[in-house]
Amino acid sequence: MTLDAETKAVETPEDHAEELRLWLRLLTCTNLIESEIRSRLRERFDVTLPRFDLMAQLDKAPDGMTLSDVSKRMMVSNGNVTGLVERLVESGHLDRRTSDTDRRVQVIRLTKLGRAEFRKMAGEHETWIADIFADLTERDVRELMRLLAKAKGSAQNAVQRRDA
Amino acid sequence: MTLDAETKAVETPEDHAEELRLWLRLLTCTNLIESEIRSRLRERFDVTLPRFDLMAQLDKAPDGMTLSDVSKRMMVSNGNVTGLVERLVESGHLDRRTSDTDRRVQVIRLTKLGRAEFRKMAGEHETWIADIFADLTERDVRELMRLLAKAKGSAQNAVQRRDA
DNA sequence: TGCAATTCTTTTATGCTTCAAGCAATTGGC
DNA sequence: GCCAATTGCTTGAAGCATAAAAGAATTGCA
Numbered sequence: 301m302t303l304d305a306e307t308k309a310v311e312t313p314e315d316h317a318e319e320l321r322l323w324l325r326l327l328t329c330t331n332l333i334e335s336e337i338r339s340r341l342r343e344r345f346d347v348t349l350p351r352f353d354l355m356a357q358l359d360k361a362p363d364g365m366t367l368s369d370v371s372k373r374m375m376v377s378n379g380n381v382t383g384l385v386e387r388l389v390e391s392g393h394l395d396r397r398t399s400d401t402d403r404r405v406q407v408i409r410l411t412k413l414g415r416a417e418f419r420k421m422a423g424e425h426e427t428w429i430a431d432i433f434a435d436l437t438e439r440d441v442r443e444l445m446r447l448l449a450k451a452k453g454s455a456q457n458a459v460q461r462r463d464a
Numbered sequence: 465m466t467l468d469a470e471t472k473a474v475e476t477p478e479d480h481a482e483e484l485r486l487w488l489r490l491l492t493c494t495n496l497i498e499s500e501i502r503s504r505l506r507e508r509f510d511v512t513l514p515r516f517d518l519m520a521q522l523d524k525a526p527d528g529m530t531l532s533d534v535s536k537r538m539m540v541s542n543g544n545v546t547g548l549v550e551r552l553v554e555s556g557h558l559d560r561r562t563s564d565t566d567r568r569v570q571v572i573r574l575t576k577l578g579r580a581e582f583r584k585m586a587g588e589h590e591t592w593i594a595d596i597f598a599d600l601t602e603r604d605v606r607e608l609m610r611l612l613a614k615a616k617g618s619a620q621n622a623v624q625r626r627d628a
Numbered sequence: 629t630g631c632a633a634t635t636c637t638t639t640t641a642t643g644c645t646t647c648a649a650g651c652a653a654t655t656g657g658c
Numbered sequence: 659g660c661c662a663a664t665t666g667c668t669t670g671a672a673g674c675a676t677a678a679a680a681g682a683a684t685t686g687c688a
Contacts, residue, residue: 316594322605322612323497323593329616330494331539333487336623338646350674368636375495380675382638387673404636404683429487430480431625435618440611441486447600447608448486452493454599459500461595502676514644532666544645546668551643568653568666 333432340428345421354384355410355418364409497596504592509585518548519582528573
């Protein structure tokens with residue numbers, strides 16, 4: 301069996317068609333769900349996904365966060381956060397102030413309005429997700445969690461290898 | 465057991481925390497891989513993922529495709545395709561002509577240059593994906609494929625229900 | 629103390645993405 | 659043959675996203 305596998309690996313340069321199909325399926329599945337969530341957020345609350353995600357971060361940080369913190373947590377660029385925050389301050393959902401101890405730092409937090417709206421959205425959002433995964437059994441969910449964790453680890457290793 | 469479950473369902477409005485965590489994991493996992501692929505495409509070939517995806521569609525259609533076809537296949541808006549195609553024609557990767565039988569229709573196909581470059585990129589791309597999923601066993605891949613298919617079906621059902 | 633390096637944020641240029649509105653060509657019913 | 663509806667594409671406005679450069683403030687070290 302081991303010999304066979306090795307022989308094959310030498311004969312045909314490599315067959316990675318399965319992995320490729322897995323990647324495509326992962327991507328389609330995620331995109332399908334993501335675009336459904338975007339639609340519902342837009343329709344129901346007239347809000348975009350990036351705005352929702354930013355508010356979700358801030359909801360977990362009652363004392364506020366710096367723009368850098370947000371940028372790291374959301375895994376998006378600094379410049380991106382600057383613009384996003386600007387629009388959310390504009391609409392009254394966020395409060396932004398310069399830190400007392402370091403004038404380079406901007407601290408943002410949810411306003412009362414922002415928090416109230418987010419909580420409302422988050423509640424519905426959770427039911428949408430449940431609805432979307434309704435056909436999966438508890439066991440399916442557990443297995444997916446496990447395999448996705450493994451896949452994520454594998455991807456992180458690949459990133460590491462390249463960065464090295 | 466059944467009674468218990470039902471009782472619980474009535475008492476606590478619902479607990480969908482697991483599904484929510486599954487969604488977040490699916491999203492992070494996909495984003496991690498996608499951004500790694502974007503980086504590599506950019507570094508190695510100075511090309512963006514949307515351009516690569518569009519060329520991938522055209523590589524499978526030697527006789528060309530209409531913009532609408534591309535738009536459906538890629539699941540993006542018409543206006544998006546218009547701009548994408550414009551830039552790829554500009555750079556010499558695509559050939560675009562008005563259909564003989566219907567002057568509304570634009571038919572695009574890869575140029576010789578476009579095809580050559582795409583083939584080169586596609587080859588490396590496949591090895592990147594294999595590298596990214598290297599820690600998964602064959603069995604893991606099969607299981608993930610199966611569960612993602614189920615998840616996709618579940619999501620499609622949810623979309624259907626909402627559209628209805 | 630002074631100044632170089634670092635850190636935090638913003639700005640700029642470019643590209644992707646959507647939706648909505650609009651234009652051009654074709655089709656279908658009368 | 660005519661005209662309304664449909665189809666295919668483009669345009670325009672707004673938002674999201676990045677990388678790179680630059681501007682401010684702080685830190686650390688000689």
